[in-house]
Amino acid sequence: MARRARARRPFGHLEVFALLAAASFLAARFFPVLALRLRCPMLSLTGWPCPTCGMTRAFVRLAHGRLPGALAASPLGALLAASAWAFAAVALLAWAAGRPLPAPSAPAQRALATAVVTLAALNWTWLCLVRWRSS
Secondary structure, eight states, X not given: OOOOOOOOOOOOHXXXXXXXHHHHHHHHHHSOGGGXXXXXXXXXXXXXXXXXXXXXXXXXXXXTTOHHHHHHHOXXXXXXXXXXXXXXXXXXXXXXXXXXOOOOOHHHHHHHHHHHHHHHHHHHHHHHHHHHHHO
16 A cells, blocks of 8 residues: 655745754854854944844853843844744744744734834943943
């Protein structure tokens, strides 16, 4: 008796983003990123943090299980890392199971974009306040 081959869903954009998120975890966990001692160009030139300052440290610290350190480096970076890695796990498991992830509706996409911009502004404000208080 011939077995029917299960139709496999194509590897699309969501799966590519999931692989990138998984690669960011692997790099943060196993590559000595912080040993490179790279400094933010904006911070070096102006003395003030850029909107993404601390995200590399947040990713690395969270990948090593140090949540308080990740939040101290960049609250948005810690949230972004955790969200990206959770998305990677869910998307890759769904792909392996042959089940597509539901496409977000247009209103959900707009709400997500608004939330990202708002969180980025709040994160930058927090980073600037921390820098201002320490100077």
